[in-house]
Amino acid sequence: MTFEKYDFGVVGAGGAGLAGAMYGARLGLKTVIFGASNANELPIGGLITTAHAVRNYPGILSASGLGIAKKIEEHARDYDLVTIKQEKVLKIEKKKDCFEIKTTKGNYKISAVLLATGRRIRKLDVPGSMKLEGRGVSYCALCDAPLYKDKVVAVVGGSDSAAIESLVLSEYAKKVYIIYRGKAITPEEIHLKEIKMNKKIEIITNTNVVEIKGKDYVESIILDKEYNGKKELKLDGIYAAIGNIPISELAKELGVKLNKNQEIVLDHATSGTSVAGVFAAGDVTNKSFKQLIIGVAEACTAAHSAFEYVSEMKMKQCEK
Amino acid sequence: MTFEKYDFGVVGAGGAGLAGAMYGARLGLKTVIFGASNANELPIGGLITTAHAVRNYPGILSASGLGIAKKIEEHARDYDLVTIKQEKVLKIEKKKDCFEIKTTKGNYKISAVLLATGRRIRKLDVPGSMKLEGRGVSYCALCDAPLYKDKVVAVVGGSDSAAIESLVLSEYAKKVYIIYRGKAITPEEIHLKEIKMNKKIEIITNTNVVEIKGKDYVESIILDKEYNGKKELKLDGIYAAIGNIPISELAKELGVKLNKNQEIVLDHATSGTSVAGVFAAGDVTNKSFKQLIIGVAEACTAAHSAFEYVSEMKMKQCEK
Numbered sequence: 001m002t003f004e005k006y007d008f009g010v011v012g013a014g015g016a017g018l019a020g021a022m023y024g025a026r027l028g029l030k031t032v033i034f035g036a037s038n039a040n041e042l043p044i045g046g047l048i049t050t051a052h053a054v055r056n057y058p059g060i061l062s063a064s065g066l067g068i069a070k071k072i073e074e075h076a077r078d079y080d081l082v083t084i085k086q087e088k089v090l091k092i093e094k095k096k097d098c099f100e101i102k103t104t105k106g107n108y109k110i111s112a113v114l115l116a117t118g119r120r121i122r123k124l125d126v127p128g129s130m131k132l133e134g135r136g137v138s139y140c141a142l143c144d145a146p147l148y149k150d151k152v153v154a155v156v157g158g159s160d161s162a163a164i165e166s167l168v169l170s171e172y173a174k175k176v177y178i179i180y181r182g183k184a185i186t187p188e189e190i191h192l193k194e195i196k197m198n199k200k201i202e203i204i205t206n207t208n209v210v211e212i213k214g215k216d217y218v219e220s221i222i223l224d225k226e227y228n229g230k231k232e233l234k235l236d237g238i239y240a241a242i243g244n245i246p247i248s249e250l251a252k253e254l255g256v257k258l259n260k261n262q263e264i265v266l267d268h269a270t271s272g273t274s275v276a277g278v279f280a281a282g283d284v285t286n287k288s289f290k291q292l293i294i295g296v297a298e299a300c301t302a303a304h305s306a307f308e309y310v311s312e313m314k315m316k317q318c319e320k
Numbered sequence: 321m322t323f324e325k326y327d328f329g330v331v332g333a334g335g336a337g338l339a340g341a342m343y344g345a346r347l348g349l350k351t352v353i354f355g356a357s358n359a360n361e362l363p364i365g366g367l368i369t370t371a372h373a374v375r376n377y378p379g380i381l382s383a384s385g386l387g388i389a390k391k392i393e394e395h396a397r398d399y400d401l402v403t404i405k406q407e408k409v410l411k412i413e414k415k416k417d418c419f420e421i422k423t424t425k426g427n428y429k430i431s432a433v434l435l436a437t438g439r440r441i442r443k444l445d446v447p448g449s450m451k452l453e454g455r456g457v458s459y460c461a462l463c464d465a466p467l468y469k470d471k472v473v474a475v476v477g478g479s480d481s482a483a484i485e486s487l488v489l490s491e492y493a494k495k496v497y498i499i500y501r502g503k504a505i506t507p508e509e510i511h512l513k514e515i516k517m518n519k520k521i522e523i524i525t526n527t528n529v530v531e532i533k534g535k536d537y538v539e540s541i542i543l544d545k546e547y548n549g550k551k552e553l554k555l556d557g558i559y560a561a562i563g564n565i566p567i568s569e570l571a572k573e574l575g576v577k578l579n580k581n582q583e584i585v586l587d588h589a590t591s592g593t594s595v596a597g598v599f600a601a602g603d604v605t606n607k608s609f610k611q612l613i614i615g616v617a618e619a620c621t622a623a624h625s626a627f628e629y630v631s632e633m634k635m636k637q638c639e640k
Binding site for chain 2: 015018019022023026027028056057058059060061068071072074075078188189190268269270287288289291293294296297298300301304305
């Protein structure tokens with residue numbers, strides 16, 4: 001078997017992975033990024049590419065999620081030491097002081113690994129949700145909000161993401177319900193204000209969606225309690241923003257310590273994990289405040305720690 | 321005594337402080353930043369403003385230090401909840417669940433504090449250095465490298481900063497010595513390569529500068545060992561890049577735990593310190609890898625933690 005050899009292997013080509021690769025290259029590490037590793041078949045750039053507008057990345061006043069991902073990608077590609085591979089990582093094994101990575105297209109020997117695999121979107125699990133996915137059931141308002149011009153839609157969830165989805169949808173739809181199981185939605189203050197001022201948006205709390213009905217397309221949803229005297233709510237589309245799940249299967253197989261939410265337990269000072277030579281960054285970690293800027297910085301710290309690790313291991317690493 | 325009241329008080333208007341304020345405002349905190357707090361009389365933006373070029377802030381391919389600071393400042397000023405005060409903080413006291421801050425111009429009551437005070441440049445401590453400061457002895461190549469067109473200069477130090485200073489100077493000077501007490505300089509790989517290829521730059525290791533001579537301007541320096549047969553080196557300018565010192569006096573007075581280097585000991589997961597309600601970020605902390613992107617992200621984490629702290633304390637905080 002032949003192996004391509006790199007000093008630093010980054011699994012995941014979201015904002016964190018791309019930034020970590022750039023820093024690795026600055027530190028002289030021959031670096032490979034594996035994109036589309038395990039994720040939602042997103043383009044290079046990861047989940048942030050589904051964001052309508054990013055206004056909280058310090059130094060960039062406003063950009064689309066895709067736009068900001070492109071800037072970070074361009075930054076990584078600016079270094080000759082960085083190679084981006086659109087390959088899915090199937091397995092990572094630690095062999096002595098070297099990691100062997102098998103992808104859909106090849107085999108690699110890597111001295112230090114950065115897991116920046118991010119998170120995948122959590123899907124609605126009620127009758128009708130699978131059948132009607134792409135036919136009124138959606139997970140990305142940004143992707144298809146314009147389809148709902150002058151129609152009625154619902155967003156399921158109470159997080160900041162749910163709030164943003166509802167605001168995006170309100171630019172097209174004539175009515176947007178936010179349906180949340182808890183007693184009050186919890187978006188960022190700035191979004192809460194916008195929602196309160198937006199006459200198209202109506203919030204239904206303490207309520208769950210139990211079924212989605214429709215022949216070819218979504219026609220209505222069934223709630224677990226009455227709203228305005230009825231359990232059935234007629235609408236044309238339903239967006240779920242009910243969270244996302246860390247993509248940590250490869251980490252688990254490698255023996256990296258995870259918390260109960262299956263997030264990688266990070267040494268926040270060094271971006272190290274419980275396995276020597278394995279670093280992590282971004283939304284797959286247990287950092288409680290998940291933001292692009294924070295994942296990016298974690299990855300830069302990881303690159304520096306990987307550089308120190310590789311320097312120390314120089315005598316005994318992968319035969320080269 | 322009258323007090324202005326804020327939820328979130330940021331001490332230091334460098335990249336970290338400005339980014340933290342922006343995030344605080346996004347989270348609905350009424351935020352004040354005190355610039356020029358304790359620092360080197362730098363403009364808003366802090367030490368990064370002295371950087372020739374910043375190419376390692378992910379998403380911004382290349383900008384001057386001043387340019388990137390301006391972008392982050394503009395981002396902070398975009399929020400009505402942010403007030404920037406060009407006042408020096410003289411004292412911070414914790415009174416029950418409220419901090420009282422006294423500045424050169426006023427008095428403030430603050431619910432949560434972010435210390436983003438950064439670092440000050442370490443000065444050369446040899447005979448002649450004080451007398452000739454600004455007359456050939458300098459701490460900022462970017463500021464006055466053009467003055468040394470076709471002249472001979474030296475940079476003291478072996479760090480990445482020293483390397484960058486020497487590269488900047490080589491664009492003007494005809495000869496640049498790097499004088500370092502250690503056995504090999506330790507810049508980033510990318511800068512080391514540039515130095516090796518640069519014929520104007522000559523490295524003198526295992527050597528200290530012990531005196532700077534000159535009547536009105538620098539004329540020569542004295543080394544502690546011979547170089548090319550002489551201890552005296554004729555030159556026109558000497559730049560010191562011998563490190564910098566955390567500005568942590570206010571933190572110390574507040575009872576915040578420092579390490580032996582006088583850096584604030586940070587809880588890297590939350591950006592908290594040993595004192596409840598006091599958060600820290602940027603170059604004043606004990607994070608080993610000091611980079612703009614990392615300080616900025618620490619400050620964003622701090623703003624989020626301050627938001628949670630203020631929410632929890634709402635019942636008992638400063639009478640409002």
